[in-house]
Amino acid sequence: MSFPIERPRRLRQSAALRRMVAETRLAPEQLIQPVFAVAGENIVRPIASLPDVHHYSIDRLIPYVREVAARGVSAVLLFGVPEKKDAHGSEAASDDGVVQRAIRALREAVPDMIVMSDVCLCAYTDHGHCGVPVVGRQSPEGQSSVVSRQSSVKTPLVSLLPTTDDRSINNDETLPLLANVALSHARAGAQVVAPSDMMDGRVGAIRSALDREKFHDVLVMSYAVKYASAFYGPFRAAQDSTPQWGDRRSYQMDCANGREALREVRLDVEEGADLVMIKPALPYLDVIVRVRAAVDVPVVAYQVSGEYAMQKLAAAHGLVDERAVMMESLLAMRRAGADLIITYAASAVAEWLA
Numbered sequence: 001m002s003f004p005i006e007r008p009r010r011l012r013q014s015a016a017l018r019r020m021v022a023e024t025r026l027a028p029e030q031l032i033q034p035v036f037a038v039a040g041e042n043i044v045r046p047i048a049s050l051p052d053v054h055h056y057s058i059d060r061l062i063p064y065v066r067e068v069a070a071r072g073v074s075a076v077l078l079f080g081v082p083e084k085k086d087a088h089g090s091e092a093a094s095d096d097g098v099v100q101r102a103i104r105a106l107r108e109a110v111p112d113m114i115v116m117s118d119v120c121l122c123a124y125t126d127h128g129h130c131g132v133p134v135v136g137r138q139s140p141e142g143q144s145s146v147v148s149r150q151s152s153v154k155t156p157l158v159s160l161l162p163t164t165d166d167r168s169i170n171n172d173e174t175l176p177l178l179a180n181v182a183l184s185h186a187r188a189g190a191q192v193v194a195p196s197d198m199m200d201g202r203v204g205a206i207r208s209a210l211d212r213e214k215f216h217d218v219l220v221m222s223y224a225v226k227y228a229s230a231f232y233g234p235f236r237a238a239q240d241s242t243p244q245w246g247d248r249r250s251y252q253m254d255c256a257n258g259r260e261a262l263r264e265v266r267l268d269v270e271e272g273a274d275l276v277m278i279k280p281a282l283p284y285l286d287v288i289v290r291v292r293a294a295v296d297v298p299v300v301a302y303q304v305s306g307e308y309a310m311q312k313l314a315a316a317h318g319l320v321d322e323r324a325v326m327m328e329s330l331l332a333m334r335r336a337g338a339d340l341i342i343t344y345a346a347s348a349v350a351e352w353l354a
């Protein structure tokens with residue numbers, strides 16, 4: 001059968017028909033809103049690198065998250081901006097840290113919202129890496145402590161030139177630190193912990209630490225397929241987590257590789273990941289397709305800061321329609337096979353959908 005019998009346009013002739021035959025849909029409960037908690041009180045501070053995203057002190061975070069919940073968004077992914085940094089990122093596992101306090105406050109004040117927490121060291125270490133450096137190689141100048149890194153906004157992001165720095169991050173020494181961070185989040189009440197460091201074996205280390213402490217019901221959402229991407233720039237400015245030397249290419253994935261993503265996902269599922277994430281999203285739709293076909297756990301796509309900021313800035317310049325490009329991007333991720341999407345636009349999108 002072919003033209004003139006077959007006419008694909010027949011199915012497109014009205015909005016009602018198009019809606020009826022749409023293969024892919026987007027609903028608020030498929031969205032996850034990242035949020036940034038800072039110490040202090042009465043703070044709602046716009047993040048310069050992420051239009052319409054703010055740093056909130058805990059007292060102001062609560063009403064904001066209540067509003068996000070009212071729009072039907074399922075979960076928030078919590079990031080903290082700590083006050084202190086050191087070589088081992090010790091603040092990250094403190095029961096009194098800003099993230100742990102925010103988790104407790106949110107669980108109490110907004111019980112229907114699922115609280116997910118990012119588990120990493122990079123915002124807490126003075127060198128800005130996601131793990132501990134190999135001993136004796138703390139920093140290029142020999143100093144191990146750079147306390148204020150506010151100037152990181154201007155630091156070049158992941159450069160596309162070959163890495164010249166061979167200092168490396170100690171995988172196995174990092175694992176217990178990550179497990180402690182995850183445990184402190186679980187003790188505070190996080191329902192989902194999300195390791196974003198890309199150390200080998202961290203899902204297993206976190207799962208067994210959680211189980212040992214009887215947190216069997218706490219889920220692990222692994223950043224299973226996390227590329228060493230230039231699209232994280234606006235986020236690093238927001239969380240002050242730019243590496244102070246070298247880059248993250250000895251632990252995050254090479255953007256040339258697709259097959260390797262399946263290996264990362266397989267290992268994380270074997271180690272106990274309940275959900276697996278791919279990040280960034282739009283430049284890696286092929287990876288989402290392959291991962292969706294390979295595993296039976298929910299697949300999550302993270303529309304990262306650079307993807308979001310590029311759209312917002314282009315829209316602000318009148319070059320694209322903000323809503324249309326956002327909806328098209330998110331639908332593309334769903335079409336590729338993502339069950340859930342993490343996006344800085346989650347709350348806004350949920351409102352558009354209503």
Ligand code: PBG
Pocket residue numbers: 118120122130196197231232233234235236241248303304305306
């Ligand atoms: C921390 C972390 C990063 C992101 C999420 N968790 C930054 C990085 O790995 O450099 C990026 C999020 C975004 O760009 O939106 N490890």
